[in-house]
Amino acid sequence: MRYYGGKEKLLDLIEIGVKKTELNHGAKFVDLFAGTTIVAQHFKKKGYTVIANDFLEFSYALAKTYIELNEEPKFLKLKKYLEVGQIDKNYVIGYLNNLSPKKGFIFDNYCPNGKGQRQYFSNENGQKIDAIREKIEEWKNLSVISELEYYYLITAVLEAVNLVSNVAGTYSAYLKIWDQRAIKPLILTSPEIIPSKRKNKAFKKDANQLIKEVKNIDILYLDPPYNSRQYAANYFILELIAEGWFGTKKPVANGKTGMINYDHQLSEYCYKGRADKALDNLITNVNAKYILLSYNNEGVIADSEIKRIFTKKGKVQLFKKTHKRYKSINQKENDPQNTEERLYFIETSLAIKRANKLDGGTWLQNSFSIWRDIAKNQEEIKLKHPAIFPLQLSERIIDVLTNGSGKNILDCFAGSGSTLIAGLKKGMNVYGIDISDEFQKLFFKRINNHYLPYKDSGKIKYFVKDAREITKYIEPNSIDLCLTSPPYWDILNARRSADLKIGRNYTNKTQDIGNIESYNNFIAELKKIMTEVAKTIRENGYCVMVVMDIRKGSKFYPFHSDVARIMEEIGLTFEDLLIWDRQKEYNNCKPLGYPYKFIVNKVHEYILIFKKYGHNK
Numbered sequence: 001m002r003y004y005g006g007k008e009k010l011l012d013l014i015e016i017g018v019k020k021t022e023l024n025h026g027a028k029f030v031d032l033f034a035g036t037t038i039v040a041q042h043f044k045k046k047g048y049t050v051i052a053n054d055f056l057e058f059s060y061a062l063a064k065t066y067i068e069l070n071e072e073p074k075f076l077k078l079k080k081y082l083e084v085g086q087i088d089k090n091y092v093i094g095y096l097n098n099l100s101p102k103k104g105f106i107f108d109n110y111c112p113n114g115k116g117q118r119q120y121f122s123n124e125n126g127q128k129i130d131a132i133r134e135k136i137e138e139w140k141n142l143s144v145i146s147e148l149e150y151y152y153l154i155t156a157v158l159e160a161v162n163l164v165s166n167v168a169g170t171y172s173a174y175l176k177i178w179d180q181r182a183i184k185p186l187i188l189t190s191p192e193i194i195p196s197k198r199k200n201k202a203f204k205k206d207a208n209q210l211i212k213e214v215k216n217i218d219i220l221y222l223d224p225p226y227n228s229r230q231y232a233a234n235y236f237i238l239e240l241i242a243e244g245w246f247g248t249k250k251p252v253a254n255g256k257t258g259m260i261n262y263d264h265q266l267s268e269y270c271y272k273g274r275a276d277k278a279l280d281n282l283i284t285n286v287n288a289k290y291i292l293l294s295y296n297n298e299g300v301i302a303d304s305e306i307k308r309i310f311t312k313k314g315k316v317q318l319f320k321k322t323h324k325r326y327k328s329i330n331q332k333e334n335d336p337q338n339t340e341e342r343l344y345f346i347e348t349s350l351a352i353k354r355a356n357k358l359d360g361g362t363w364l365q366n367s368f369s370i371w372r373d374i375a376k377n378q379e380e381i382k383l384k385h386p387a388i389f390p391l392q393l394s395e396r397i398i399d400v401l402t403n404g405s406g407k408n409i410l411d412c413f414a415g416s417g418s419t420l421i422a423g424l425k426k427g428m429n430v431y432g433i434d435i436s437d438e439f440q441k442l443f444f445k446r447i448n449n450h451y452l453p454y455k456d457s458g459k460i461k462y463f464v465k466d467a468r469e470i471t472k473y474i475e476p477n478s479i480d481l482c483l484t485s486p487p488y489w490d491i492l493n494a495r496r497s498a499d500l501k502i503g504r505n506y507t508n509k510t511q512d513i514g515n516i517e518s519y520n521n522f523i524a525e526l527k528k529i530m531t532e533v534a535k536t537i538r539e540n541g542y543c544v545m546v547v548m549d550i551r552k553g554s555k556f557y558p559f560h561s562d563v564a565r566i567m568e569e570i571g572l573t574f575e576d577l578l579i580w581d582r583q584k585e586y587n588n589c590k591p592l593g594y595p596y597k598f599i600v601n602k603v604h605e606y607i608l609i610f611k612k613y614g615h616n617k
């Protein structure tokens with residue numbers, strides 16, 4: 001819908017703010033000045049629980065339809081009333097489209113042959129609007145449509161009217177010459193309902209009043225008017241059609257433009273010198289974790305004033321975008337072509353960012369530096385992957401470092417995909433890259449045979465590629481947690497010293513760093529890969545590497561400390577370290593070196609935790 005100040009083209013800017021909150025899936029998103037509801041719709045589609053409010057009736061109709069309605073209306077009572085065998089939305093919309101034209105309020109006041117001789121609509125379209133709108137009101141009065149079905153039909157009328165109005169954007173005046181669009185016939189189409197499992201809600205209240213009633217908001221989005229143009233005036237015909245002209249309502253079309261009196265719908269946000277007070281008052285009553293405000297450089301509240309008001313609630317950040325200026329009838333020639341659209345982002349004191357979802361007891365248990373109770377499940381024991389680590393380990397690392405659901409997890413040496421399966425179990429989007437197509441196949445086989453219920457829990461992307469090229473496949477700064485276990489140079493072809501089990505190497509490919517003979521060359525190549533991997537991790541994201549030290553013949557290779565060194569050189573911070581005690585798995589140990597040289601039997605691995613701090617360390 002064409003709407004002055006509509007945010008369809010600025011959704012990307014709003015997304016930046018919403019992403020920063022790190023809240024998703026079910027978080028409560030409140031759009032207090034919803035207008036066309038395009039922003040509220042966008043976040044409903046993304047799975048938020050959405051509240052949309054506006055003090056205008058036509059916006060309320062849109063919000064009832066696109067926000068509150070979660071499934072197609074069924075029109076069951078209407079079916080009975082119309083005595084038809086089958087009914088659905090298309091039938092009802094078709095029924096309304098086929099009504100005979102009728103001369104009524106719209107024709108009289110807003111069509112050229114009516115009393116008012118105004119030309120907002122062609123004579124034919126005006127009569128169609130009258131017939132359709134009156135019929136919907138009749139059904140409502142007979143209680144053969146529900147409240148939501150009523151608003152669904154009103155929405156269909158509003159959208160069709162908007163397409164055939166003879167105006168230049170707003171309804172403050174009609175065009176003297178007929179616009180091509182206005183001579184086309186008015187045809188209703190069925191609104192597309194956005195399915196959702198959440199309890200989404202529409203309100204029609206003054207924003208400053210509603211804010212006192214809605215508590216526990218996660219993200220509050222504010223898009224008040226920026227300037228002196230009152231929406232009720234500029235969209236009075238849409239408002240009139242939504243409200244109707246029936247019963248005790250006696251709207252009067254005034255003057256040349258036929259405007260209806262809208263004194264009861266004046267917005268404080270349209271007045272210089274009053275808008276700042278209204279915003280200040282609203283912010284005082286806010287109970288939200290994050291506040292996002294859209295405004296531009298031409299608004300009636302100065303940037304310094306906005307910052308002053310918001311600073312009372314928390315830290316203010318500003319994101320900007322240059323945007324094509326809305327062209328109005330009053331546009332002067334030297335008016336600038338562009339405006340600077342701004343998004344103010346405020347993190348309030350209620351926004352405590354939890355590191356994870358653990359209760360205190362589990363947090364404590366997992367915080368001890370040695371993890372002794374990790375074991376493979378039956379499926380994993382049967383698998384023939386040389387270095388598979390148990391799902392239980394990946395799941396625990398996910399549990400301690402992330403909030404799980406909705407986040408993005410990566411394994412840059414994905415193998416048979418334990419990290420990815422654990423990620424799916426936690427409802428994450430999972431990304432894997434591996435040089436071997438055999439392992440990719442094995443991963444999907446594992447999913448299909450053993451973990452099918454989790455297959456659709458999140459996005460799955462597994463690339464058979466060289467991890468040095470990871471940024472071609474995975475978006476930079478997108479990964480919340482990279483959890484991986486790198487290959488060991490050609491050690492897997494040798495025998496494990498502790499229990500003499502024979503290792504197995506991964507592939508014969510030259511890009512496979514598991515085939516590099518020299519340890520130093522291997523470390524250098526690993527560093528190249530991890531440099532690229534680090535680019536895919538978001539600010540404050542983690543990279544966890546599960547590694548062990550190696551003895552090859554008489555030489556000891558302190559792999560964990562070399563990994564720590566290269567990761568710090570790459571720019572990640574070595575945050576912490578856990579020991580994964582695997583002693584239970586080693587049941588065939590000998591006294592190494594006995595009796596000449598004491599040598600350690602290595603029965604543990606290191607869980608090395610690195611963090612990408614970016615600029616906010």
Ligand SMILES: C[S@@+](CC[C@H](N)C(=O)[O-])C[C@H]1O[C@@H](n2cnc3c(N)ncnc32)[C@H](O)[C@@H]1O
Pocket residue numbers: 003004005006007008032033034035036037038039053054055056059205206207208223224225226231232267268269
């Ligand atoms: C800039 S528009 C919002 C546009 C909307 N974000 C969109 O994308 O369509 C501002 C809206 O605020 C509404 N409004 C103005 N003052 C209000 C108030 N005090 N309470 C509730 N709504 C108000 C207007 O009716 C208008 O729809």
